[in-house]
Amino acid sequence: MERNKELIIKLVVVVIGAFLNAFAMNCFLIPANIYSSGFAGLAQLLANIITVFTPFTATTGILLAILNIPVIILAWKKVGRSFTYFSFLSVGIMTFFLEVLPVDPIFSDDILLNAVFGGLIAAVGIGMTLKFGGSTGGLDIIALVLSRSKGKPVGTYFLLFNAIIVITAGQLFGMEKALYTLINLYVTTRVIDSVHTSHVKLTAMIITTKGEELSKQIHSKLIRGITKMDARGAFTNQDKDVLMIVLSRYELYDLERIIKKVDPKAFTNVVQTVDVLGEFRKM
Numbered sequence: 001m002e003r004n005k006e007l008i009i010k011l012v013v014v015v016i017g018a019f020l021n022a023f024a025m026n027c028f029l030i031p032a033n034i035y036s037s038g039f040a041g042l043a044q045l046l047a048n049i050i051t052v053f054t055p056f057t058a059t060t061g062i063l064l065a066i067l068n069i070p071v072i073i074l075a076w077k078k079v080g081r082s083f084t085y086f087s088f089l090s091v092g093i094m095t096f097f098l099e100v101l102p103v104d105p106i107f108s109d110d111i112l113l114n115a116v117f118g119g120l121i122a123a124v125g126i127g128m129t130l131k132f133g134g135s136t137g138g139l140d141i142i143a144l145v146l147s148r149s150k151g152k153p154v155g156t157y158f159l160l161f162n163a164i165i166v167i168t169a170g171q172l173f174g175m176e177k178a179l180y181t182l183i184n185l186y187v188t189t190r191v192i193d194s195v196h197t198s199h200v201k202l203t204a205m206i207i208t209t210k211g212e213e214l215s216k217q218i219h220s221k222l223i224r225g226i227t228k229m230d231a232r233g234a235f236t237n238q239d240k241d242v243l244m245i246v247l248s249r250y251e252l253y254d255l256e257r258i259i260k261k262v263d264p265k266a267f268t269n270v271v272q273t274v275d276v277l278g279e280f281r282k283m
Contacts, residue, residue, distance in 0.1 A: 006257065013132045014090050020125030021136065022061075022097030028118030030060065031105040033173065035181045036122060037188055038158075039067050039138025040094075041165045049172065061098030065091065068137050075141040083135060083250070090129060091137040115180045119187030127192045132253055201273040204245050204255060207231060208266035211241025217258045218243075222251050246276055 025036055025044065033048070035041040043064040050058040068091045075084040105114060126136055135141065139161055162185055170178030208214050215226050222245075229242040247255060252270065259266050 010086065010132050010134060011089070013128050014086055014134050015093055017125040017129035017134070017136070018090050018093035019097050020128075021122050022094050022101055024118045024120075024122035024125070025060065026098060026101040026103045027106050028114040028121065029184065030103050032109075032111045032114035032118070032180070033177050034111065034115050034118060034184050035165055035169050035177075036118075037162050037165075037185050038136065038140070039071075040064060040122075040136075041162070041181075042138075043067055045165055045169055059099065061095045064098065064138075065095040071138055071141050074145060075137075078145045086134040087137040087141060090134060094136070111180050112183070115184040116187050119184040120191050123188040123191030126188070130192070130249065135250075201276055202247055202249060202252060203271050203273045204243075204247065204252075205269045205271075206243040206245070206259060206266055207240055207268075208243065208259075208263045209238070209240055210263045210266070211243060214241075214243060214259065214262045214266070217262050218245065218255065221254050221258060222247065224251070246273055 021036075021040065025040060028034075029036050030044060035044050040060070043060045046063050046067075047058045047060045050056055068088075072084060072088050072091070075087055107117070108114065129136055139158060143158055143161075166178050166181050166185070169181060206214065211228060215228065218224065218226060224245050224247050227244040229244070231240045231242045232238065233240060245255070256268075259268055
């Protein structure tokens with residue numbers, strides 16, 4: 001019953017996240033010729049190139065779906081089925097909304113306002129999806145696979161990919177649009193950070209009275225090492241365990257579910273990890 005409830009919540013969040021992404025693009029970014037991040041921005045850029053430089057017309061939604069087909073296949077083989085299911089669902093729903101919602105600046109024709117609020121709304125959608133263990137597909141998947149094979153941080157590939165979009169857009173359609181795109185990307189990154197951490201690695205410190213049971217449950221779900229330390233409450237004088245675990249942002253949702261199930265009263269502190277030296281399994 002609990003598992004079905006979590007699944008329904010996750011599905012609802014994916015739908016809302018996909019809608020917010022599509023809404024931000026069709027009502028803010030696309031009308032102002034400002035490019036989104038990741039595969040959505042690439043689809044937007046390709047649609048403009050095809051429309052401007054060829055006799056054909058292309059839509060961002062259809063191109064987004066086409067670009068994600070090989071990536072979804074790659075995710076199925078390299079990342080995992082659950083992750084792939086929700087990535088596929090997110091891309092499919094976002095494509096639907098991109099095709100259904102009208103491309104129209106409903107609030108303002110001001111480029112700066114569109115860049116800021118388009119980035120803000122899209123970031124809320126992306127952040128919600130990531131927070132509940134989902135993915136928006138495309139660049140998320142490629143960055144994960146490359147990070148595993150090359151050993152470099154996921155953020156490196158996000159930065160490189162988005163830099164290519166900005167530079168290409170600037171060369172083809174003018175540097176002014178590229179600069180506004182940079183503003184949009186900055187807003188998106190900062191808001192995602194407030195909704196869901198965008199850092200590759202996190203450290204969780206869990207203070208619990210059920211250290212043994214919690215350790216077993218975490219090990220059964222996550223392939224992560226756990227450091228166990230003895231502790232005592234200063235006020236209660238009660239013996240407790242402190243579990244320290246370093247994990248990726250995509251595993252945070254699963255860790256939260258496990259803690260809530262085993263020990264809802266556990267105190268958990270999650271902080272950014274700048275770097276890890278030694279053994280650490282890449283996502």
